[in-house]
Amino acid sequence: MDTGFIGKKSSAAGGWGALKSCGKRLLESGTPLSGARTMLKANQPDGFDCPGCAWGDPEHGSSFEFCENGVKAVAWESTEKRATPDFFATSTVSALRQLTDYELEANGRLTHPMRYDPASDRYLPVAWEEAFAEIGSILKRLDSPDRAEFYTSGRASNEAAYLYQLFVRIYGTNNFPDCSNMCHEASGVALRQAIGVGKGTVLLEDFEKADAIFVIGQNPGTNHPRMLGDLRRAARRGARVVVFNPIRERGLERFSDPQDKIEMLRGGSTDIASHYLQPQLGGDMAAVRGMAKVVFAAEDTAVAAGLPPVLDHDFLAEHCIGLADYRSAVEATGWAEIEDQSGLTRQEIEQAADVYMNAERVICTWAMGVTQHIHSVATIREITNFMLLRGNIGKPGAGLCPVRGHSNVQGDRTVGINEKPPAAFLDALEKRFGFAVPRADGHNVLAAIGAMLDGSAQAFIGLGGNFARATPDSALVERALRQLKLTVHIATKPNHSHLMPGEVSFILPCLGRTEMDINSAGNSQLISVEDSMSMVHGSAGINRPASPHLLSEVGIIAGIAEATVGSGVVDWRELAEDYDRIRDLIEATIPGFEAYNARLRKPRGFHLRNAAAHREWNTPAGKASFASGPLPQETVHQRARKGQGRFALQTFRSHDQYNTTVYGLDDRYRGVYGERQVIFIHPDDLKALNASAGERVDVVGDHDDGIERVARDFRFVPYDIPRGSIAGYYPELNVLVPLGSAGEESDTPTSKSIMVSFRKREAA
Template sequence: MAETKFVGKRSAAAGGWGALKSCGKQLLGSGAALSGAKTLLKANQPDGFDCPGCAWGDPEHGSSFEFCENGVKAVAWEATAKRTEPDFFGRYTVSELRNWTDYALEHEGRLTQPMRYDAASDRYYPVEWEDAFAEIGAVLRSLDNPNRAEFYTSGRASNEAAFLYQMFVRLYGTNNFPDCSNMCHEASGVGLTQAVGVGKGTVLLEDFEKADAIFVIGQNPGTNHPRMLGDLRRASERGAQIVVLNPVKERGLERFSDPQRKVEMLHGGSGAIATHYFQPRLGGDMAAVRGIAKLVFARDDAAVAAGQPSLLDHDFITTHTADLDAYRAAVDATDWDHILDQSGLTRDEIEQMADVYLAADKVICTWAMGVTQHRHSVATIREITSLMLLRGNLGKPGAGLCPVRGHSNVQGDRTVGINEKAPPALIDALERELGVPIPRQPGHNVLGAIGAMMDGSAQAFIGLGGNFARATPDSALIADALSSLKLTVHVATKLNHCHLVPGETSFILPCLGRTEIDRNSKGVSQIVTVEDSMSMVHGSGGINRPASPWLRSEVKIVAGIAAATVGSSVVDWATLSDDNDLIRDMISRVLPGFHDYNTRVRKPRGFHLRNSAANREWNTPSGKANFSTASLPEATEHQQTRKADGQFVLQTFRSHDQYNTTIYGMDDRYRGIYGKRTIVFMHPDDIASIGAKAGDIMDVVGEHDDGVSRVAKGFSLVAYDIPRGCVAGYYPELNCLVPLSTFGSESYTPASKSVIVSFRHQKELAAA
């Protein structure tokens, strides 16, 4: 019988009373309602902590309530009164815990003591910190080559912990730095570096107050970075055009009710976000932008022929760019049939976008993983940048490029050195600082690390935060790979599935959270720092009592492992880790832009890292901003599946009660889903085309031709407003269908938005 009770009414608008009710539910559910509420008043404040949620920028004026529903969930999740004590591990074997959901595991609360896995009993047992460090160091030293170890970093790590981590790993002798950025915005870094010489966005938060038009491509801020909705709504209210390209109709991009507007909340009001909303097919964004550029060139030709001023910014183009002629040739060579078929948009829709772009003097283009997780993502970002260059929309107020990162410090980790392809200047600076040679050979990114684990060349994995086993594609293969290692070490605040695939020797090392006080040996409270998507570096000092007296900071844990592995003759790890100011002093000597680090980060709102592209300085081989010369893909996955009966293209995304692999709850109220996560969103006509109806439970079958069998069992079909041939569902549940063999060209990011699948009733699959 079809199951439909989990489908309900979508929220009328993002935010509003629904957000406040959800916040209250999260605080009450954490068991720390009063303390959590008090904690929130210090979020994103000069004397408080940086929100452990998303990387959206904080306003310069520093609102007393600059947090959002996501921030409340993140704080409640971390500041929970629940604890995962050693006796919990005495009650359950690791094999039993593998059957628990992600939500159930993390709902048990904060880890309290370092734990070591015992294979004989299949349980974790408490271990002393120094014993854990000594054993980890002994295993790492026993490896015949440092390149046999993989050192993963989550974007939750602070600048100080990440800097110490990369310094330790390079002293150990490798550049193996698989990083969470490899799975999200790597394409942004690669594409922007090629185009403008810096792999970061070029805008500040105040630029959103000045833009005439904002293009929002492949992102869902209502769920992923809700504070952005306030900036978009204010821009819309003052007359800026907000153009959205997203295959799925997302409530947060349609309407927003700001919980901080008292009168609006009283009357149940809301305001529009998007002035234009278009739904391209999955993978069709590059074609859509190419269509806009084609119209811009055509209209410019017509204007010049009529004796009118050119529509292009020729002064900017001549002074600051290269390869315009080659880009124009690529655009001219792209026919409209290809553009329309690949984008899934009509000519009229692309004309509307071109109208907005040409009418605006100042344009911001912002994007997220809907752009970055395709095979041709780097080319798409180059295309977006090229469109912006045509009218000089870089390096002026109210205009620029804005990739929106996820985790609160994923950008900062890369800035301070978490990079498997370290810039020569960084290695040079480290060698000057430390007085010893540093390895220069590129190391492994995420896919490289997975490949090394699978072929046996990697023998150790250390994870500084994150949930590697669930965040990566081909989940079953990753679990097998991790469990085959000699050593697995996880620095974490809560239990997750990655901890349940232990290697021969395995440790869980519990760390302090962002909201907790970190005192050094002199009793002085320490601060750490993070960098947001606008390159603002903020201080963050916890205010809560630690969840357990056994917890150590990430900095202390990294230093402990480092001292036990490489010794303290080059770096005095104990002294350095006892005073974060000393780490920041070292960063200021090694990295450009961090001068007077300790002074500037203690000022309200922190400081801005200078962006060369925002100042129209182009650190590229040509010395200029480079137009793209790429052609559109010959065929996207969506175009390929139309040749095969019953195949579709799947994108994985978050629910509203989720942040990355962390599941806060089972609802997704903006999409009208309650109490269930094993679902697939699908166009009603597509549901009918496979002989099914909404609510039917199907198995989702991976159809990539690489010899690997992939099946996600028991997923309910939900009729939704999404283009024909495109389907969507939640990760990490559907990561088992994302193939390691399909990834972004040049970025090596898993193509999680371009997964080819089919659907079968379970009895049909068994018969096959």
């Protein structure tokens, strides 16, 4: 078998490998020197906010931190390559559809607004005003505003997102499918139920004070590398880092900081995880419940021996409800059930619980490894229960930290991108602008796709992102988009969503985060974003735009809005000319943004106050609430082992991609080079299948809805992963994620809970 694509894994995350990779990406961009200069302004008070992840920036000192992910994002955006009208003239849409994601986006930045021509199957250039007029005309002819879907990517600024939601609500709908629906929706739902706010409670400096950090279902080395610097500093001062992750991820084992000259020169690294536990897919809730079981047993032992209690009784009495019911649920859960569902031994769970009990200040972080399961909301409630037991919410060095993906996914939700908006926000809009605000809940991502498929939705506008590749059930989503009357994509580069045109389809090119946004008076515009720690930062691009024909996201939204709803309620052009005016409107309608413009211009921006971090609980009972439900009746790995040759699959990123953007074909942390169609599998599972490393197979989805789902031509890669669980990259494997499988209460696609089997590869 061909195993030439499998090579040596990096000995540690970061280090010289990160520097080499960054240099390679900067060279590929064609602008290595300007790209390097641009990086020096990333996350600086007088520069731009990194277009990569949403990890927080320090409030003190210089915020410049070397980040491989950020360098790749900047190089990708600031490339000198251009996808001009000539690029589209030489290839039909059908031909472009045969390119991989990497090949398509490698053609560079979009330069002109384009309109699809069905007769030639090509995109042709179109004037901005002509595009706006036609889009507005089609939207106005729909028999209901609810026939249109308005998607938002997490790269959109606060100003663009607020203007977008304002336009759409004046238009008359709350149809706001957005990337939050596919990642941290479960976090928002669970945390609002438990503590009254759907955000994390920590600041970045809390990581400097924590005695222990629990990292659950998260891979910061690939997804938010700057977090590794904070984990490294915590580990070096003696904090314990406990990891729960089915996959052995290099960044959570060891990290070599490229900014530490001595460590780099000596070829050294720092151990990150003090404890690395590998639960089965979907087994995190059982593992956390097991730790709670250990805590309650230790409490009983301490009380019987006359020792200080393990639980924080003062905190629990003053701030919490539901403890007795939760304890009953924990005691009713036996160790056999916990071990079977988690895939961990009692001893492993007890060791992790000991770390928790011996720490005065604990932070718990998690990401999509927790949120993309059927029972994700219940799992996050269980995590919150566990943290409440010893008062680890609302004190320095402790708290809950859901780590978001894209740079402003949290900010977009804060400023109104929400298909289920709070009544208070709608009341504020109605009072300030004087129009009848739509009150009915709108569509999330899965509901929007369903509406497109059944014909009740007829138009789609995407503010950034790559909707067709980010969403589940790829073949169905392609069909859904292509049967619409109108598709509009606001983007910086060509992507596969653009190649699934409706009857009328536009690609509208926008400025990137690194580019100057100059208004008609010649003044540079400032935008803002919110990170995972609720810090709001200013951002101003420093590079010349890739094309003189680009408009900002705000300018494009304003143009569509004016053509669709007119300027009777809002003067869109006035707002697009001065983003301070948009921020004035945000301040007038959303609590927490007082003196927005003044505070934004201070170094590091400002923090949006989190009530739960101050032990103020905006819940019906006015207290933090324990959840007392049972463990899931069955997890994906428990279902999989009932059938011969069935496996539990999770999708994740390679180290050379960010969301659906593929920067390259290597994943050096996992030892895979020049290949993306791979399946990571335990060596003993390979033997049981009578297969070998490098062998190619088709992966077949196993969802009981009568739809055949097949991911063709994937190679096996032996890896340290629990038996019965496998993993591979999205978006290539999204074809296997069924629309009909969604998180309870969150309605998030279950991209970490996919039942599959293998069959012999079919000939092309």
